[in-house]
Amino acid sequence: MARSVTPRRKLINTTVAWAIGLLIFFPILWTILTSFKSEAEAIAAPPIFLGFDWTLENYRIVMERSDYGRFLWNSIIIAGLSTVLGCIIAVPAAWSMAFVPSKRTKDILLWMLSTKMLPAVGVLYPIYLIFIELGLLDSRAGLVVVLMLINLPIIVWMLYTYFKEIPGEILEAARMDGATLRQELIYVLTPMAVPGIASTLLLNFILAWNEAFWTLNLTAVNAAPLTAFIASYSSPEGLFFAKLSAASTMAIAPILILGWFSQKQLVRGLTFGAVK
Amino acid sequence: MGQIQLKQVTKSFGDVQVIPPLDLTIEDGEFTVFVGPSGCGKSTLLRLIAGLEDITTGHIEIDGTDATDLVPAKRGLAMVFQSYALYPHMSVRKNIAFPLRMAKMDKAEIDRRVNAAAEVLNLADYIDRRPGQLSGGQRQRVAIGRAIVREPSAFLFDEPLSNLDAALRVGMRMEISELHKKLATTMVYVTHDQVEAMTMADKIVVLHAGVIEQVGSPLELYRTPRNTFVAGFIGSPKMNLINGEEAAKHNAATIGIRPEHIDVVESGGTWTGTVGVAEHLGSDTFFHIHNTGLAETITVRAIGDVSLTHGDTIHLNPRNDELHRFGADGLRIA
Numbered sequence: 001m002a003r004s005v006t007p008r009r010k011l012i013n014t015t016v017a018w019a020i021g022l023l024i025f026f027p028i029l030w031t032i033l034t035s036f037k038s039e040a041e042a043i044a045a046p047p048i049f050l051g052f053d054w055t056l057e058n059y060r061i062v063m064e065r066s067d068y069g070r071f072l073w074n075s076i077i078i079a080g081l082s083t084v085l086g087c088i089i090a091v092p093a094a095w096s097m098a099f100v101p102s103k104r105t106k107d108i109l110l111w112m113l114s115t116k117m118l119p120a121v122g123v124l125y126p127i128y129l130i131f132i133e134l135g136l137l138d139s140r141a142g143l144v145v146v147l148m149l150i151n152l153p154i155i156v157w158m159l160y161t162y163f164k165e166i167p168g169e170i171l172e173a174a175r176m177d178g179a180t181l182r183q184e185l186i187y188v189l190t191p192m193a194v195p196g197i198a199s200t201l202l203l204n205f206i207l208a209w210n211e212a213f214w215t216l217n218l219t220a221v222n223a224a225p226l227t228a229f230i231a232s233y234s235s236p237e238g239l240f241f242a243k244l245s246a247a248s249t250m251a252i253a254p255i256l257i258l259g260w261f262s263q264k265q266l267v268r269g270l271t272f273g274a275v276k
Numbered sequence: 277m278g279q280i281q282l283k284q285v286t287k288s289f290g291d292v293q294v295i296p297p298l299d300l301t302i303e304d305g306e307f308t309v310f311v312g313p314s315g316c317g318k319s320t321l322l323r324l325i326a327g328l329e330d331i332t333t334g335h336i337e338i339d340g341t342d343a344t345d346l347v348p349a350k351r352g353l354a355m356v357f358q359s360y361a362l363y364p365h366m367s368v369r370k371n372i373a374f375p376l377r378m379a380k381m382d383k384a385e386i387d388r389r390v391n392a393a394a395e396v397l398n399l400a401d402y403i404d405r406r407p408g409q410l411s412g413g414q415r416q417r418v419a420i421g422r423a424i425v426r427e428p429s430a431f432l433f434d435e436p437l438s439n440l441d442a443a444l445r446v447g448m449r450m451e452i453s454e455l456h457k458k459l460a461t462t463m464v465y466v467t468h469d470q471v472e473a474m475t476m477a478d479k480i481v482v483l484h485a486g487v488i489e490q491v492g493s494p495l496e497l498y499r500t501p502r503n504t505f506v507a508g509f510i511g512s513p514k515m516n517l518i519n520g521e522e523a524a525k526h527n528a529a530t531i532g533i534r535p536e537h538i539d540v541v542e543s544g545g546t547w548t549g550t551v552g553v554a555e556h557l558g559s560d561t562f563f564h565i566h567n568t569g570l571a572e573t574i575t576v577r578a579i580g581d582v583s584l585t586h587g588d589t590i591h592l593n594p595r596n597d598e599l600h601r602f603g604a605d606g607l608r609i610a
Contacts, residue, residue: 167359169357169358170362170364172348173357173361174374175347175348176326176328176348176349176353177375177378177422178375178378179349180378183378187374
């Protein structure tokens with residue numbers, strides 16, 4: 001029997017859900033609000049919630065002082081290419097683990113994931129030195145590779161989970177029908193896994209977009225993405241919270257909009273396989 | 277042409293040998309059914325022929341050429357899977373055309389063949405739909421269509437009807453049989469349903485634990501089962517197998533008598549017992565008889581609707597000329 005929900009119960013559930021949602025969203029909301037305040041209002045105590053003089057001054061100054069477009073372009077290139085590159089490597093990897101597993105497949109998967117548990121700073125020096133050696137410091141190519149590598153375990157894991165859901169008989173049918181391995185991947189597996197691949201790409205893009213540790217440490221000017229753009233408004237300029245907030249809002253806006261429009265896809269992707 | 281020969285074929289998964297050395301010849305144009313209980317290795321055997329599994333030792337020859345090391349697509353065989361295994365993102369037309377596209381056939385020829393297959397299988401009305409929009413029976417036809425267009429030297433069917441409901445199953449059974457008559461191509465068909473095997477096969481291969489128990493026409497298996505396993509497996513309801521004293525009277529370790537070979541008589545008779553469950557099918561009635569003095573429950577078929585019910589006394593006369601005798605090793609005594 002379905003559990004019945006009384007109207008009172010429903011009201012409580014809705015209120016609690018909204019409260020939690022707002023709590024999680026609050027820092028972003030506060031950042032956005034602050035970006036429309038003057039510097040004085042931004043640090044006013046007690047803080048002003050909505051009753052301030054709304055202004056676009058901060059945005060104007062930020063646009064004047066920095067080349068937002070260049071940072072944005074770098075972010076798009078780095079997040080986009082690292083995602084595409086990661087996918088090209090992860091699809092065959094996940095395929096082989098899902099459809100021709102060996103005794104050690106599970107171990108390999110776990111080991112791959114364990115690399116995500118390593119504190120990034122632990123490998124900063126070696127990678128930094130390698131970057132100097134290869135002349136990759138402050139280059140988009142270098143960042144693409146590093147971000148691809150750090151997100152690869154997640155892509156492989158997610159794709160592996162999706163591929164496991166695809167009945168092996170369909171791939172066998174393709175084999176009987178004369179498809180080569182490459183054709184099997186291109187014409188049968190990939191189209192069937194499109195929802196999974198799409199949400200994997202999306203999540204990976206968001207992770208790469210938001211990644212700050214490597215992008216801050218390995219770039220200076222040329223390859224600096226939006227994370228560096230935000231950071232440039234923190235310390236060197238002193239405590240200009242309003243401008244910092246304006247820069248942050250501009251940096252997160254593209255990904256926030258992308259996330260908003262693709263939330264259905266993301267939720268579907270992340271819960272895929274949970275229920276048959 | 278479509279002769280398939282298995283020579284001393286074995287298959288092991290790790291240390292477990294699921295198919296001990298096995299020899300079998302499937303003649304060109306023959307409808308061969310592999311039948312056996314689940315886990316008997318019949319599907320594995322089919323997959324070995326298809327090339328979806330590698331054989332451990334031995335040889336497979338198709339039309340006289342060694343196909344042991346050929347990839348599935350190069351064996352000239354087409355397979356219909358239990359789950360149909362259609363490509364869900366492609367229309368019926370594209371599903372059927374897929375093997376031809378892979379073979380790089382030219383477009384006009386692909387269209388011609390796809391349309392011909394759709395015609396034969398009554399799929400023309402659904403040709404642009406996706407598999408998800410089709411019923412089970414229609415999906416099965418698409419799967420068969422995808423196999424037909426390749427004009428293979430043999431068709432392999434892996435329990436193709438087990439996902440269909442009973443009524444549809446009977447219909448598809450006939451369609452596949454008719455298709456076989458029309459194409460006259462070798463078909464190898466795996467099922468656990470002995471009724472399917474009996475009704476469709478030219479030749480039945482009864483498998484048990486990876487071993488071929490008997491190969492023969494449906495009626496050969498019905499009339500002269502080689503051992504107690506085949507005797508018990510072929511025929512519905514099952515043959516009565518009786519051990520002990522009653523069997524000893526006939527100089528056998530086990531005797532077998534089919535339910536349709538026992539007559540219900542008014543009085544006297546060899547065995548007297550009480551009716552347990554009575555299954556009324558209209559045309560026939562099956563009685564399960566207890567308390568006959570035998571250890572086994574006896575199943576009897578009576579023609580028509582016989583009005584005996586639970587607890588009634590019944591007198592039975594097995595026809596001695598229809599008795600099957602088996603030795604202690606389970607093998608038939610001539």
